Every structure is written in C-alpha cells, then in structure tokens.
Amino acid sequence: EAQVTQNPRYLITVTGKKLTVTCSQNMNHEYMSWYRQDPGLGLRQIYYSMNVEVTDKGDVPEGYKVSRKEKRNFPLILESPSPNQTSLYFCATVSGANVLTFGAGSRLTVL
Amino acid sequence: GENVEQHPSTLSVQEGDSAVIKCTYSDSASNYFPWYKQELGKGPQLIIDIRSNVGEKKDQRIAVTLNKTAKHFSLHITETQPEDSAVYFCAARVTSGTYKYIFGTGTRLKVLA
Numbered sequence: 001e002a003q004v005t006q007n008p009r010y011l012i013t014v015t016g017k018k019l020t021v022t023c024s025q026n027m028n029h030e031y032m033s034w035y036r037q038d039p040g041l042g043l044r045q046i047y048y049s050m051n052v053e054v055t056d057k058g059d060v061p062e063g064y065k066v067s068r069k070e071k072r073n074f075p076l077i078l079e080s081p082s083p084n085q086t087s088l089y090f091c092a093t094v095s096g097a098n099v100l101t102f103g104a105g106s107r108l109t110v111l
Numbered sequence: 112g113e114n115v116e117q118h119p120s121t122l123s124v125q126e127g128d129s130a131v132i133k134c135t136y137s138d139s140a141s142n143y144f145p146w147y148k149q150e151l152g153k154g155p156q157l158i159i160d161i162r163s164n165v166g167e168k169k170d171q172r173i174a175v176t177l178n179k180t181a182k183h184f185s186l187h188i189t190e191t192q193p194e195d196s197a198v199y200f201c202a203a204r205v206t207s208g209t210y211k212y213i214f215g216t217g218t219r220l221k222v223l224a
Contacts, residue, residue, distance in 0.1 A: 004154075031210050042117075042200060043155070043214040050210075058211075090154055094210045098143055100202075102154030 002027045004103035006091050012109045013081055021076045021106045023091030031094040032074040036060065036087040037105075043090065049074055081110040113138045115203050117215025125223050130188045132218045134201035137182070143204040144184045146175060148197045149217075155200055159186070191222045 005024045013019055025032065033048035035058075045058030049068040063085055065077040078085060091103040114137040124130050136144075142163040147155035161168045161175045161184065168175050174187040188195055201215040 033210070040120075040216055042115075042216040043202075045211070048210070092154075098204065098210070099157055099160075100145065100147075100155075100210075100212065102147075102156070104152075104154050 002101065004091055004093055004101055006089070006103040006106045008106060009104065010107050012111065014111050015082055016080050019078050019081060019108075021078075021089055021091075021108070023074045023076065023103060024072050025074075025091075025093045025101075026072065027093060027095065027101070028071065029093040029095060030071065032068070033058070033092045033094075033100075034064070034066065034074070034076045035090045035092060035102075037090060038087050046076070046089075078108075081108075083110050086110045113203075113205050113213045115201060115213045115215045117201050117218060119218060120216065121219045121221070123221045123223060124191050126191060126193060128191055130186075130191055130195070130220055130222075132186045132199055132201070132220070133183065134185070134203075134215050135181075135183050136203040136213070138203065138205055138213075139182065141203040141205060144175070144177060145202050145204075145212075146186050147200045147202065149200065150197045158199075188220075191220075193222050193224050196220055196222045 007022045030051045034046040035043040044060045047066040049055045086109050089106045092100050116135045145160035148158045149155040172189045177184045199218045202212045205211040
C-alpha cells in the first residue's frame with residue numbers, strides 16, 4: 001500500500017528544545033514536501049525537495065530545516081521551536097500524475 | 112502573489128441536498144486544480160481534480176467545474192450523506208512543470224441527518 005508515514009503524530013515540547021519530525025514514503029517518489037496547517041490559513045508549504053540532496057524553501061520556511069539524504073526520507077527539523085510553530089504538519093509526495101499524497105499529520109504544540 | 116480564495120468557510124446542508132464550494136485563483140498560468148477532503152485526524156485526500164483543458168469532470172456524486180476566463184472552479188456534491196461531512200480544500204498548481212500548489216483556506220461541510 002502506498003504510504004507516507006510521519007512520526008510522531010502528537011508532540012508537546014518547550015520553547016528552544018530541538019525536535020525532528022520524520023517522514024518516510026514507500027512510493028519511490030522524487031518529490032517530497034512539508035506543509036503546515038493553521039485555522040483560517042489552509043495549507044502552506046514550508047520546504048520541498050525535488051530529489052536527493054535537492055531542497056528548496058516554500059512559502060513559510062523561517063524556523064525550519066530539512067534534509068534529503070535518501071529518496072524515501074524527508075525529516076523536518078525545528079532547531080529552536082517557538083510557540084508560533086504550534087501547528088499541524090503534513091508531509092506529502094507527488095506521483096507522476098501530479099497527485100499529492102499526504103501523511104496523516106503531526107500535531108505539534110510548543111509551550 | 113499567488114492566491115486561492117475559497118468560500119464559504121463553513122457550510123451546513125440537510126442530508127440529500129447539494130453542496131457547492133467555490134474557489135478563485137489569481138495565477139492565470141495555473142493548469143491543474145485538485146480538491147481534497149480532510150476527515151478528522153487524517154491527512155487531506157484527493158477526491159477529484161480537473162485540468163485546464165477541461166471544463167467539467169464528474170465522478171459519481173462529485174463534480175468539478177472550471178471557468179478559466181473567470182479563474183473560478185467549483186466543487187459540487189449531490190445527494191449529500193453524513194459521511195461527506197469533512198473539511199474540503201481546493202488548490203491550484205501554480206505553473207506547469209512544478210509541484211507548487213496554493214491551497215484555499217478550507218470549507219467545513221456539515222451534513223445534517
């Protein structure tokens with residue numbers, strides 16, 4: 001089954017404590033992306049990657065880092081989380097037919 | 112910049128009635144318009160999409176229409192059922208050859224039994 005797997009699904013942390021949200025896909029897709037979802041703002045792109053070792057900023061990259069060392073994994077790194085990064089995060093891939101497939105989401109709370 | 116406006120933000124309909132959600136995009140070069148359904152606790156899932164060379168597409172109770180001149184596209188759900196209750200997002204792919212999508216702000220649909 002085609003899957004995008006994110007972990008953790010839920011996380012409560014404190015300001016400044018580095019964290020990583022992992023994302024893994026089993027579809028061998030080249031493109032992966034991270035979005036955040038906030039009430040009234042829809043889904044906004046944080047970072048994306050067109051292939052291994054190729055990453056680029058989306059619309060709201062401030063405070064985030066990513067890496068793409070292998071095709072299946074695309075972790076999202078918050079070096080020093082702040083309360084304004086409290087949000088629902090989604091990882092996604094794109095198939096050859098341009099279909100975005102999302103993970104189940106990771107709800108992050110930064111106190 | 113690129114923008115997708117979505118209306119209404121909330122919509123309540125009686126079971127069996129129709130529901131219509133409308134989106135307007137700003138980038139005239141957009142050529143692909145997917146609709147996503149997000150159920151509670153889950154990620155958005157593609158339910159239907161339309162490309163710019165097509166005016167209408169239908170899949171059972173769901174249809175999407177596109178007016179390129181007006182830069183409008185709409186989702187139509189007929190014979191609504193309680194399981195249609197969810198948040199719906201429209202999106203526009205900004206330019207051909209990229210995977211950059213701009214999303215609308217979402218519509219929370221409630222189907223009342």
